[in-house]
Amino acid sequence: MIALYTVMEGVIAFFLIAGSIFALIGSLGLTRMKDFYMRLHGPSKISTLGVGCILLASIAYFSLLDAGPSLQELLITIFLFITAPVSAHMLSKSALHQKLARDPRTRGNPQELQEDEEHSIEEAPQGDSKLP
């Protein structure tokens, strides 16, 4: 029985450390990368997995404490893994909408980022005419 506790403690400690290192790398990516679209990658993938690891550790800890399965934290994990891609998609949509600058090394030139000729003329100030 003692052996089981020691092993489980090791597993929980491993998940805690691994999760926090992942989350730190994700936040580091948020700080270090050059343009918004590259910054999006760190938090949306790595931080989510990091927090997932912490929640797994929590499940293991409370299951050990109660001597029975305690799967509550699974709810948060599933919720995070479903919502992280959605919020990343929304964020990049709004960034494309605002035509944020991208890193010059980026290949590919989507039409969402191209300057629209008619649009720019339309939006230029024309005297003191009111907006429609």
Added chain:
Amino acid sequence: MLDFALKVSAVLFAIAILLNLYRVAIGPSLPDRILALDTMYVNSIALIVLFGIWLGHRTYFEAALLIAMLGFVSTVAVCKYLLRGDIIE
């Protein structure tokens, strides 16, 4: 061993939140700031769960769940606002 691991990972998460705060402060554009705030939500969920393990208590589960839900909804709402200039059409 568990105590030590808990302390280390709490410190790492605190550093991560500080990095996010830095990005919120300097972020050149609005989506950058929203992204940093979203990451802060996610990291603070982990901190609260860590605190729950530290105390050996399950009271903080609901708090973590609520932060997860509110964080997602507010991120989507602010993005919607940036996209349309309006939250509810």
Added chain:
Amino acid sequence: MIRPRKWLPMPLLSVLLLVVWLLLMNSVALGHWLLGGVLAIVIPVITEPFWEAQPRVKKPFLLVRYFFRVLLDIIIANLEASKVILDPRGRARPAFVEYPLELQENFTITMLASTITLTPGTVSAHLRMDGKTLLIHALDVGDIDDMIRHIHERYERPLKEIFEC
């Protein structure tokens, strides 16, 4: 009085509600089964008019295999993205890729986009209004055509088999 059309309009949603209720209560006592069961029957009946037609899962076994494949890929994705972020010289090769979609239903496209975001080096950025092109931003990609083929083989085809064929 609204007359219910069917007792179990969406069996999957009912099962999901019951499981979520039991997880939330963190107990499998008889009372929680009963209360969760009542909620799992009543909520789908009341909310049925709000829902769009859901696609049917045609091959559940393939869905399970897809789930585990994505789980494995998430771990690989994180190791790869960590490598790019921690690279001191900042040697990323970012690219915008226009991915031609074959899927047609909203739900399956959502699933594909989520999978793409969670797996190696790619974030789905925008779905064009015509619903035929998905704009993907990749963090570190060598050959763009290779990546498109990879996504098509590994994720889109299984999804098409599971939900649409």
